[in-house]
Amino acid sequence: MEINELLIWARGPAFHWALAIFVFGMLLRLFEILSLGRKPDLSAARDSGVSGGLRTLFTRSLPRPAIFSREPLRILNGYIMHIGLFVVIFLYRPHIELFGGAWSGLPTGVVDAITAVTILSMFVALLMRFYSPVLRHISTSGDYLAWLITLLPLLTGYLAYNHLLLEYTQMLTYHILSVELLLVLAPFTKLTHLFSFVLSRWYQGYLAGRRGVES
Amino acid sequence: MSKPSVEKGIQFIKAQIDAPVASFFSSCVHCGLCAEACLFYTETEDPKYTPINKVEPMRRIWEQEYTVLGKLKSALGLSKPIDEATFKEWETLVYDGCTLCGRCSVACPLGNDISGMIRKSREGFAAAGYAPPDLIGATQRAMEIGSPMGVKLPAVKAQIRHLEEDTGLKVTIDQQGAEYMVLLSSMEIMNFPEYLEAIARIMRQAGKTWTIASTAFEATNSGIQIGVSDLAKVIVSRIVDAAESLGVKTVISPECGHAYTAVRWEGPNLIGRPYKFEVKHILEILDEFTKAGLIKTEGMEEARLTYHDPCQIARKGGIVEQPRRLLNKVASNFVEMRDAGAMNWCCSGGGGVSANERAEGLKLKAFKRKKTQLDELQVDTLVTACANCRLTLEEGLEENGMDIPVVGLTEMVADHLVEEERGS
Amino acid sequence: MSTISNDTEFRQALDALSLEQQRTVASRFVQNVLSLSGDSRLQQVIDAVEVGTDLATAFKSAKRVSLEAHARCGSEGDWNEQAGYFVARAAQAAVEPQVRTAGKNPAWKAAMQCRMARTCLASDSDEDTHDLETGAQHQLLTDYLNP
Numbered sequence: 001m002e003i004n005e006l007l008i009w010a011r012g013p014a015f016h017w018a019l020a021i022f023v024f025g026m027l028l029r030l031f032e033i034l035s036l037g038r039k040p041d042l043s044a045a046r047d048s049g050v051s052g053g054l055r056t057l058f059t060r061s062l063p064r065p066a067i068f069s070r071e072p073l074r075i076l077n078g079y080i081m082h083i084g085l086f087v088v089i090f091l092y093r094p095h096i097e098l099f100g101g102a103w104s105g106l107p108t109g110v111v112d113a114i115t116a117v118t119i120l121s122m123f124v125a126l127l128m129r130f131y132s133p134v135l136r137h138i139s140t141s142g143d144y145l146a147w148l149i150t151l152l153p154l155l156t157g158y159l160a161y162n163h164l165l166l167e168y169t170q171m172l173t174y175h176i177l178s179v180e181l182l183l184v185l186a187p188f189t190k191l192t193h194l195f196s197f198v199l200s201r202w203y204q205g206y207l208a209g210r211r212g213v214e215s
Numbered sequence: 216m217s218k219p220s221v222e223k224g225i226q227f228i229k230a231q232i233d234a235p236v237a238s239f240f241s242s243c244v245h246c247g248l249c250a251e252a253c254l255f256y257t258e259t260e261d262p263k264y265t266p267i268n269k270v271e272p273m274r275r276i277w278e279q280e281y282t283v284l285g286k287l288k289s290a291l292g293l294s295k296p297i298d299e300a301t302f303k304e305w306e307t308l309v310y311d312g313c314t315l316c317g318r319c320s321v322a323c324p325l326g327n328d329i330s331g332m333i334r335k336s337r338e339g340f341a342a343a344g345y346a347p348p349d350l351i352g353a354t355q356r357a358m359e360i361g362s363p364m365g366v367k368l369p370a371v372k373a374q375i376r377h378l379e380e381d382t383g384l385k386v387t388i389d390q391q392g393a394e395y396m397v398l399l400s401s402m403e404i405m406n407f408p409e410y411l412e413a414i415a416r417i418m419r420q421a422g423k424t425w426t427i428a429s430t431a432f433e434a435t436n437s438g439i440q441i442g443v444s445d446l447a448k449v450i451v452s453r454i455v456d457a458a459e460s461l462g463v464k465t466v467i468s469p470e471c472g473h474a475y476t477a478v479r480w481e482g483p484n485l486i487g488r489p490y491k492f493e494v495k496h497i498l499e500i501l502d503e504f505t506k507a508g509l510i511k512t513e514g515m516e517e518a519r520l521t522y523h524d525p526c527q528i529a530r531k532g533g534i535v536e537q538p539r540r541l542l543n544k545v546a547s548n549f550v551e552m553r554d555a556g557a558m559n560w561c562c563s564g565g566g567g568v569s570a571n572e573r574a575e576g577l578k579l580k581a582f583k584r585k586k587t588q589l590d591e592l593q594v595d596t597l598v599t600a601c602a603n604c605r606l607t608l609e610e611g612l613e614e615n616g617m618d619i620p621v622v623g624l625t626e627m628v629a630d631h632l633v634e635e636e637r638g639s
Numbered sequence: 640m641s642t643i644s645n646d647t648e649f650r651q652a653l654d655a656l657s658l659e660q661q662r663t664v665a666s667r668f669v670q671n672v673l674s675l676s677g678d679s680r681l682q683q684v685i686d687a688v689e690v691g692t693d694l695a696t697a698f699k700s701a702k703r704v705s706l707e708a709h710a711r712c713g714s715e716g717d718w719n720e721q722a723g724y725f726v727a728r729a730a731q732a733a734v735e736p737q738v739r740t741a742g743k744n745p746a747w748k749a750a751m752q753c754r755m756a757r758t759c760l761a762s763d764s765d766e767d768t769h770d771l772e773t774g775a776q777h778q779l780l781t782d783y784l785n786p
Contacts, residue, residue, distance in 0.1 A: 043479065043484065211531075
């Protein structure tokens with residue numbers, strides 16, 4: 001297939017299908033969770049579960065000193081990676097146009113630099129997964145798959161923007177295809193945490209709020 | 216309890232999986248930070264003690280039973296099994312290597328309640344017959360005799376007589392309409408009878424009526440520790456029935472961590488309805504009484520001392536400030552250890568670990584974390600509010616050649632109580 | 640004061656003694672219940688008081704005995720053995736370094752633990768042996784004050 005045909009296909013039907021699978025897949029995962037329900041807590045509440053749930057949505061995004069002191073690099077790297085991903089996806093003008101968004105982005109040169117840093121943080125994360133005894137023990141093939149499908153869009157996007165490795169149209173096509181790969185597979189990996197984190201933080205926070213305990 | 220089997224074990228774990236559990240497994244990104252919160256990992260550096268690893272059997276069951284992808288994988292023969300070998304391998308992780316201290320649950324960036332899941336997993340392990348023999352014995356005794364250590368009413372009565380004669384205070388049993396019903400843990404009855412004396416003196420000063428129920432004096436709930444909700448329910452029901460038939464306003468949970476968790480938070484959910492009375496921990500009561508001026512203290516301990524937060528009382532119970540307020544009233548040299556408060560480290564003996572002789576070596580290793588905290592601080596006395604923590608700490612300190620007395624907070628407050636003249 | 644007949648007098652008399660005297664009296668209380676403990680180390684602990692030798696070592700020993708003797712959480716409680724635990728605690732009280740007790744009377748502490756030891760025997764039955772110990776202690780103190 002000629003590269004321009006592939007690009008048109010990637011931008012068109014492939015994207016719509018990938019997005020549909022992503023949405024459907026994520027909804028399915030959320031349904032799998034919510035359909036299990038939970039029994040109400042009958043103990044006498046000390047405080048509000050709702051405020052506990054809401055508060056916990058935010059407290060878990062901040063590191064606890066006792067934990068941070070044990071793995072500062074791993075935690076900092078996690079922040080760099082997540083913030084970097086957010087900036088690259090949502091504050092890059094061509095992406096904003098794609099979403100039909102009304103917010104302004106950052107200068108593309110800045111986004112480019114952040115992309116490089118984010119790619120670096122991905123590799124640091126991979127190295128840590130290899131070298132930490134804990135991470136080696138608990139990591140599965142799913143972790144490495146999730147890593148790969150997240151890295152590819154970053155990498156191909158960076159290469160395309162900087163006109164490296166391959167001719168621009170080719171690189172762009174692979175970038176879009178890699179995004180589609182991510183969309184299609186994400187619901188079936190730990191990337192479900194993109195949405196389920198709201199539930200997990202809420203559920204524990206709610207109970208903690210009722211009990212008036214740390215969360 | 217009917218015959219254990221792997222099939223039963225799986226069914227029991229399956230029954231424990233609810234939306235929160237599913238959200239936790241869906242959100243876990245294998246960041247490994249839970250290990251950094253767990254004293255069993257930090258002091259052994261053995262990655263198998265990583266908290267999320269402890270619930271791998273539950274995760275497999277969740278995936279295979281409650282996810283489309285999991286069902287697909289099973290059909291294609293791609294799923295990891297859950298069999299005798301699984302239960303055998305994970306038994307020591309779920310029991311010996313975990314005190315249900317809850318530090319992992321607070322550390323997880325995704326908000327996963329990992330210790331809650333370990334507690335739930337125990338239901339399956341017990342049903343499959345893979346629980347520590349010591350815990351099985353304790354629970355059987357709790358069921359048949361009413362106390363995990365086989366403490367019967369005559370023993371409690373003997374202690375009460377001892378108390379009455381030595382102090383001139385009266386302790387009533389089964390007093391209808393008393394304001395408070397006091398629970399005791401077997402550990403306190405057997406090892407720290409001064410706790411009961413302390414309560415008696417404090418209640419007298421505060422002018423409150425209180426009683427002990429002959430059918431429900433035991434606070435310890437081994438059903439919770441072993442993970443058999445049916446038994447936990449029976450044990451709690453005794454307390455509920457006694458408290459409601461005596462018409463008490465408040466049940467006081469003693470200086471025992473898991474007893475508080477069991478009766479305060481899990482009880483109503485076990486019996487399926489809210490209580491008709493309140494439950495408070497003795498520290499909450501002491502704090503209330505001192506705030507209201509019902510009891511006063513005099514004199515100060517001058518020794519350099521610190522407070523160990525029992526996990527179930529502080530992190531999981533929300534009682535963090537009360538002991539500190541009380542200590543500041545009776546101690547002039549109270550210093551805090553690093554990580555004090557809700558993030559304090561477990562004594563290493565909770566959640567059934569101290570009752571499990573098989574876990575002795577591992578427990579002493581895990582204790583090194585508490586030793587590190589204390590070495591940094593160099594105190595003369597260690598104060599706490601849980602009889603199990605107390606003995607675990609004493610054993611750990613002894614093992615490490617550390618000469619630091621461990622004292623119960625309620626006793627300490629009672630020692631400084633301003634009391635009217637006692638008649639003989 | 641010739642005879643101690645109740646606990647108020649008992650306590651007052653104990654408080655009037657010097658620390659050394661309190662320790663000596665405490666060791667006599669412990670001697671009276673020593674048969675309830677199977678641990679021979681405790682005899683050496685009390686001997687240390689009589690002879691006046693190294694109390695620090697005696698304390699360490701008594702502490703160790705009481706730790707070993709305590710009822711493990713969740714284990715089957717044996718009240719006869721538990722008596723031994725309280726005897727050890729009484730011995731501990733008799734030799735406890737002053738700095739830890741901050742002025743609390745070691746003899747009184749020891750007396751209470753000894754009574755608790757005796758009470759343990761009553762725990763599995765409805766027998767009341769507790770008074771026997773109190774009476775015995777009053778007599779021991781009386782004998783000490785009027786040699």
